[in-house]
Amino acid sequence: MAMTNEHDALTASASVAVTDGDAGDFFALLKPRVMSLVVFTALVGMLMAPGQIHPVIGFIAILSIAVGGGASGALNMWYDADIDVMMGRTAKRPIPAGRVSAETTLAFGLFLSVFSVATLGLMVNWLSAGLLAFTIFFYAVVYTMWLKRSTPQNIVIGGAAGAFPPIIGWACVTNSISLESIALFAIIFLWTPAHFWALALFKSEDYGRAGIPMLPNVAGERATKNQIVLYAVLTAISGVVPTIMGFAGLAYGVVAAILGAAFIWYSVQVWRMPDGDQKMVPAKKMFAYSLLYLFVIFTALLVDALAPKLMALVA
Amino acid sequence: MDKVELTEQQKKARRSRSVALGIVLAVLAVLFYVVTIIKVGPGIFNRPM
Numbered sequence: 001m002a003m004t005n006e007h008d009a010l011t012a013s014a015s016v017a018v019t020d021g022d023a024g025d026f027f028a029l030l031k032p033r034v035m036s037l038v039v040f041t042a043l044v045g046m047l048m049a050p051g052q053i054h055p056v057i058g059f060i061a062i063l064s065i066a067v068g069g070g071a072s073g074a075l076n077m078w079y080d081a082d083i084d085v086m087m088g089r090t091a092k093r094p095i096p097a098g099r100v101s102a103e104t105t106l107a108f109g110l111f112l113s114v115f116s117v118a119t120l121g122l123m124v125n126w127l128s129a130g131l132l133a134f135t136i137f138f139y140a141v142v143y144t145m146w147l148k149r150s151t152p153q154n155i156v157i158g159g160a161a162g163a164f165p166p167i168i169g170w171a172c173v174t175n176s177i178s179l180e181s182i183a184l185f186a187i188i189f190l191w192t193p194a195h196f197w198a199l200a201l202f203k204s205e206d207y208g209r210a211g212i213p214m215l216p217n218v219a220g221e222r223a224t225k226n227q228i229v230l231y232a233v234l235t236a237i238s239g240v241v242p243t244i245m246g247f248a249g250l251a252y253g254v255v256a257a258i259l260g261a262a263f264i265w266y267s268v269q270v271w272r273m274p275d276g277d278q279k280m281v282p283a284k285k286m287f288a289y290s291l292l293y294l295f296v297i298f299t300a301l302l303v304d305a306l307a308p309k310l311m312a313l314v315a
Numbered sequence: 316m317d318k319v320e321l322t323e324q325q326k327k328a329r330r331s332r333s334v335a336l337g338i339v340l341a342v343l344a345v346l347f348y349v350v351t352i353i354k355v356g357p358g359i360f361n362r363p364m
Binding site for chain 1: 319321324325327328331332334335346349350353354
């Protein structure tokens with residue numbers, strides 16, 4: 001055990017493990033950008049759910065879901081440190097950059113997993129806590145440890161992990177899972193493959209170097225482009241389902257239809273891109289639009305759910 | 316016995332972690348206090364000793 005000169009003496013060996021990581025590095029382990037999407041979609045699920053939740057309890061719920069999502073991100077970074085170092089997109093993460101050790105990250109991720117699930121269970125309800133625990137397990141174990149390195153369908157199945165937050169948010173209010181929350185799940189679940197495969201197209205060299213069997217590397221560009229169009233169509237259909245099911249209004253349905261049509265249009269541009277294209281501009285545009293699509297769809301759902309309540313307050 | 320001299324960078328990083336941890340703990344203490352009042356109710360103050 002090594003010690004700093006500011007601490008009392010215990011026994012010491014030659015092994016020294018002082019982390020260079022500051023608070024920002026530990027925050028980066030939580031994948032804040034992914035976490036923001038998790039928070040936003042969980043919040044929409046919570047606000048759309050029938051029933052009420054005390055604002056402070058709601059805040060605790062969102063915080064727990066955010067920390068749980070972050071914990072799964074840290075566990076992902078712990079397990080994937082060996083391949084993160086090979087990819088330009090991930091090489092600057094705290095572990096490959098040498099600022100935080102893998103062991104510290106594992107402990108950090110495990111602690112936050114247990115803490116977030118226990119907090120959600122004790123303060124909100126155990127169904128949502130169970131769903132959060134399952135989400136962390138699904139992302140860290142099923143996706144990261146198993147699917148990611150073994151099948152080109154990795155993000156199709158693994159995408160479920162990112163799609164759970166609205167179901168958890170809904171369950172925080174209702175203590176149940178309903179068809180409506182599953183419809184919200186479906187939007188993110190079906191959106192994920194088109195989103196990630198657009199990225200995988202223009203980052204295929206990175207993934208190839210790391211030995212990850214992403215669809216473009218295994219099945220080729222043409223097959224990937226076909227699948228992107230297929231999932232874009234399915235995403236566009238799932239986007240209007242809330243209106244068809246009657247838990248979102250017509251205005252939302254129109255917005256979702258337009259956004260979905262644009263999503264398909266972008267996917268067709270990717271499909272028309274010549275195989276072997278080096279710049280991959282349509283794929284980059286599709287990736288950027290896919291982020292905008294999900295954000296605007298869930299914003300529209302939020303506005304649709306809150307507008308009548310706000311109107312009632314004003315009147 | 317080995318003593319480790321922390322570099323300036325490591326000291327700065329440790330200070331940053333300590334401040335963040337302090338803030339998180341303080342926020343959690345306040346949150347847990349408020350949630351206890353909400354879940355148990357103000358009657359928690361009226362318990363017989």
